[in-house]
Amino acid sequence: MRNIVSIKRRDIIAVLCLFGLSVFSPACTSRNRIEGFIHYRLNNNPTTLDPALIVDVTGGLIAAKLFNGLVRLDEKLNVIPDIAERWEIKQEGTEYLFFLKHNVKFPNNRGVTAYDIKYSFKRILDPGGRSPNSWVLDKILGAREYMNGKAMDVAGIEVEDRYTLKIKLAKPFSPFLNLLTMTAAYIVPEEEVKRWGGDFGTHPVGSGPFRLTEWRHNNRLVLERNEEYFGGPAMINGIVYRIIPEDLTAVSEFELGNLDVISIPSYEYSRYVKSPKWGSLVSAIEGLNTYYLGFNCSRPPFNNMSLRKAVSESIDRKKILETFYEGRGRLAKGPVPDLLRRWDMNVTNRYDPVSGRKIIEREIAGKLTANFYITPDQEMVDIAEVIQSYLKKAGLDVSIKQLEWSAYKAAINNGEADLFWISWWADYPDPENFLFPLFHSSNHGASGNRTRYANKDVDRLIEAGQRAVASSERDRAYSAAENIIAEESPWVFFWHRTDYTVRQPSVKNYKIYPIYSMDKGLEISF
């Protein structure tokens, strides 16, 4: 049997050689990166990069590098020129006149004109198209008629000359300029859209500071600098987005120097902040978001306002934020993020377990189990368990139902859940974005109002705010609406989350933005 031993040895040697080869091969010392390119991580493959179809953050954040809109946001959340050089607002806020820059070019060297803008906007509203983003532009005069197929053209988009565009609105809509900063309002070249047809989403072409040169699906995207960019070329040669689904893997890649910036997963937060090596390289951004526990207000038991308020009183949000959440956010007083709120709230959300329990006992006399819908996302599971334990102490039994994302979304859109945990992130920095979709009674279900909250006064106030031209009038309406909402508690308002990133020491001029689409990648350098 001696020969068997030798076979075994030979096998082992072969395997060792294989490993040895890889360990000592010269390729191993070179790191997995392209020189002069900044390396980011994405946790999933963007589904499409066609501005008309993008609904996910991942897509929006890349599209911002490839395309331009008429206007964009600066760091202080002001609307600033992008393709438009300046604009005038006339006729009590129903007419916008845009004067375009003359030096904006598509990669085929064709200049961007007012016709391109009209084409791109009509494309979003196209009755034959499948853009889910038509709500962004449907405030334009004649947009609804065009979408229904009753008109051949959008009456409110008029090309005055090559570089002047007039947009008329059906009625005044105060956040309209904010809407134009969104991904859906990016400008695309007609000839390229026609050339690629259904594949434009994988071959996006725009006037932005970067161009997509490689997209290996589920692996990586490579963007190269546009040398001719009208705002001056970016400081870096390009951007590599690596698609890494597992957080721990991304953290390992970062620590090995293969990624330049990562957003810090919550469970690594304290380690990075306390680390002498990384602590000074951590950046924080107070996000434009609100995390909340939603009630189904359209059916028992939570159509009962005092029960909702009792639940709210029974959860010590401050303590959860400080301990479990490690202080990564600010307590929410209402739905509108504190950064966007220019008024005071009359309602304070106290923690009073004794009174909460008393009301719960009174209101649900007898046994009641409410179902609480979440997804398998670990952060959601964690917070749901904490909420569940508080409610148990208050005498309310809650059973957690974990559904994966599609099923969860269908369930909360259709109003199957008594309670659900979710968050809302700003599309554009205006209180309207946190009031109209989430609380107006015309938006029940998939449009955003998943609690099915309905209050005629709130509807009226939100509409008044949308129409108001003067900002003081607008704030008065929004503030009244938000105070009513906070009083009636269709949500338990939790917090506005702060996000953290950590970067390599070699990265210079790094900035972190509250809205994903704000970063054009122009300042960052090595």
Place this chain on the structure above:
Amino acid sequence: MSAYVIKRIILLIPMLLGITMITFALTKALPGDPVYTLVGERSSPEIVEKVRKEIGADKGTMRQYIGYVSLLAKGEMGRSYYTNRKVLDDIKSRFPKTLALAAMAMIIAVPPGIGLGLFAALRKGAVSDRIISTASMIFISLPVFWSGLLIMLFFSLSLKILPPSGTGGLRYILLPSLTLALPALATIIRVTRVSVLDVVNMPFIRTARAKGIKEKSINMLHIMKNALIPVLTVIGLDFGSYLNGAVLTETIFGWDGIGRFTMEGIIKRDYPVIMGCIIVGTVLFVLINLLVDVIYHYIDPRVRLHGTDR
């Protein structure tokens, strides 16, 4: 022989129909709606209806199924709801990655697996046999998402010798394929050991020994030839299931293979993707097992290829 192979391949067609039917029924029965992922967080009922119509989800289930099967008959698999790319193209571009991973895992698992299994069998009861058997059991008993993370942290973060994720040369494939190979290695060791022990006790080996044939030739020729069949079966089964994609391993190591593609399809209810992946996966699985059966026949002509009576 060839008649048998042809018969098995013809049998694939009703089986495929069965698979499409099961998968279709399953995807339709799943709670959740592809439209909601497609339209984002904020969309009016009109948009929801428009998109539903656009992807053809407004038709009856039966019509959708017939539509799909006729598409399949033309050799197409439709386009993804989300990316609007052709499902077949996406599968084609990911398949080589999955194949590479599966093949590499087999390279790592098979030679040492057979070698160690043979060694353990011939030393039955000795300390070395016990160590090998128990160690192989440990590999089988580790959940993949657990062993994968440990392997990544150890080789990438502590030793810094291999990259944690990405694709490219040999260095990228080693860690995921090692993760995938460990349970296969353990299974092969165990099967080889049992199978060799079986053969060693068979009369014809005793006869050979009694006839004075050298130990060396007994070991190699007689034992291996006879012991290989169950080992091959296991290899075929493992290889076949790896070609269906290894979701957890691919997720941990950021490997862009079929497994993650399928999983994403399921999560987003991207029906054309789910159908395409399962059909391709099943066909491959069946073909590989057919290949294994044919190899049996060459190794041991006594194995009759009559399908049912094995």
Place this chain on the structure above:
Amino acid sequence: MGLTGKISTCILACIFFFSLISPAVVRYSPDAIDLDSIRQPPSFQHPLGTDNKGRDILTRILYGGRISIGVSVIAALLSMGIGLAVGMLSGFIGGKTDFLFMALVDLILAFPSLLLAIGVSVLLPPGIYTVMIALSAVGWASFARLMRGQVLCLKESAFIEAARAVGCGKIRIMFVHLLPQCVPLALVMTGLKLGGYILTESALSFLGLGAQPPTATWGSMVSANRAYINSAPWMVFPPGIIIALTALCFNLLGDDLREKFDIGSRHDLKKHV
């Protein structure tokens, strides 16, 4: 029983015992959240530390054992039952029945198993019973194939011939003569499979399809806490080790029994290891 078998039995018995009597021996409730003592390393109060919600890890492992082991054992027995019935019928009756049953078995074996389990788990309301059904829906096929092989072998053997010769009916042959010959093999196979079931339960938990929170299972503990492997390793390693240990013991025990009964020869092992 060999030494490994004995040791495995002892370890499994300990795990079973402590899981069963857990309410009597632990100081904490498994779901008691204590935000004042989150992520504490092992100490006198918390021998294995606490998790990110201040729950005692040791308590959760003990309670989790009841679910994890219970689910796996029941699912394995369920698959064995179905597999035994289908396999015996298929092997004994033969012909078209056999062909149809085996086509179904092949279909199940060819279908990606995790996917099938996922399919079942999303069809039914989530929870531990669904996990059991999902595991058995996938697991019965290989039992059926193994049992069929066994019946095919036995059918030709002398004692069945003898039974037939003395005029025993088909049903009598099946229940009185064949069944007792099949059960030991099925039981051994169950032992071998149990380890795998615990692992699949963990994989389902990893995908959020297992027992619903806050119920502790070993699999959900590893998958929920895996991210803390760098910052709070005590949250991840104990449940990970106990899964591996239990699976290992089940495997070793099954292996040991198989050798003792001298079954699982090459023919049986073909499709089922």
